Amino acid sequence: MKIKVCGMRDPENVQRLIQEVKPDWIGLIFYSQSSRYVSADFAESFPETGIPKVGVFVNETIEFVLSKVDEFNLSVIQLHGNESPEYVRELKLITGKKLWKVVSVGDSIDWETLRNYVGLVENFLFDTATPKHGGSGKRFNWQILESYPFEKGFLLSGGLDEGSASEILSLAEKMPQMVGVDLNSKFEDAPGLKNIEKLKSFKNKIRP
Ligand SMILES: O=C(O)c1ccccc1NCC(=O)[C@H](O)[C@H](O)COP(=O)(O)O
Numbered sequence: 001m002k003i004k005v006c007g008m009r010d011p012e013n014v015q016r017l018i019q020e021v022k023p024d025w026i027g028l029i030f031y032s033q034s035s036r037y038v039s040a041d042f043a044e045s046f047p048e049t050g051i052p053k054v055g056v057f058v059n060e061t062i063e064f065v066l067s068k069v070d071e072f073n074l075s076v077i078q079l080h081g082n083e084s085p086e087y088v089r090e091l092k093l094i095t096g097k098k099l100w101k102v103v104s105v106g107d108s109i110d111w112e113t114l115r116n117y118v119g120l121v122e123n124f125l126f127d128t129a130t131p132k133h134g135g136s137g138k139r140f141n142w143q144i145l146e147s148y149p150f151e152k153g154f155l156l157s158g159g160l161d162e163g164s165a166s167e168i169l170s171l172a173e174k175m176p177q178m179v180g181v182d183l184n185s186k187f188e189d190a191p192g193l194k195n196i197e198k199l200k201s202f203k204n205k206i207r208p
């Protein structure tokens with residue numbers, strides 16, 4: 001089970017994360033209305049981690065995404081808005097990067113709508129629907145995922161906390177397509193500042 005820690009931006013906090021937690025991905029949020037927004041000023045102070053960086057974007061222009069891919073040496077582009085399959089196809093052609101499409105989950109999911117993305121993205125990421133797009137700290141009803149009809153991998157997200165570990169492992173047993181989890185606000189002392197002890201404890205539970 002892979003781990004993405006999202007919403008990082010404090011250089012010292014990033015260093016501790018790399019040394020003590022060693023997640024599989026580090027998420028940087030390029031959505032200006034997020035309290036975890038990574039502005040251009042961070043590019044120079046952001047340490048080179050050796051861990052793949054995932055850039056999170058919400059309905060951005062391709063030019064903006066390209067500029068952040070270059071500035072921050074991003075490995076993965078996470079699309080967290082209403083990006084169409086046509087947009088995703090164009091971005092994939094231009095950047096050649098791995099793309100993750102976020103599915104904002106409310107009461108149900110229309111699997112047919114997702115079918116158009118299957119050949120384009122590396123993974124889906126299921127997160128709780130919220131007007132702020134992400135970082136809500138709220139869980140959705142994971143039972144909805146049990147009818148997931150694709151072989152395509154996905155990450156689970158939305159309000160995951162230390163107490164979620166055993167339920168996550170049970171879900172992963174039922175769903176081999178689940179490649180990882182995305183951790184954010186429930187592991188924070190302040191927006192963009194992660195609690196390293198909580199993350200270590202969660203990682204030990206999920207990958208003892
Ligand atoms: O975290 C944010 O502030 C955010 C805002 C707008 C779009 C995406 C955002 N976060 C991206 C993520 O992938 C989060 O990890 C995901 O939404 C889960 O967050 P949480 O519910 O706090 O665990």
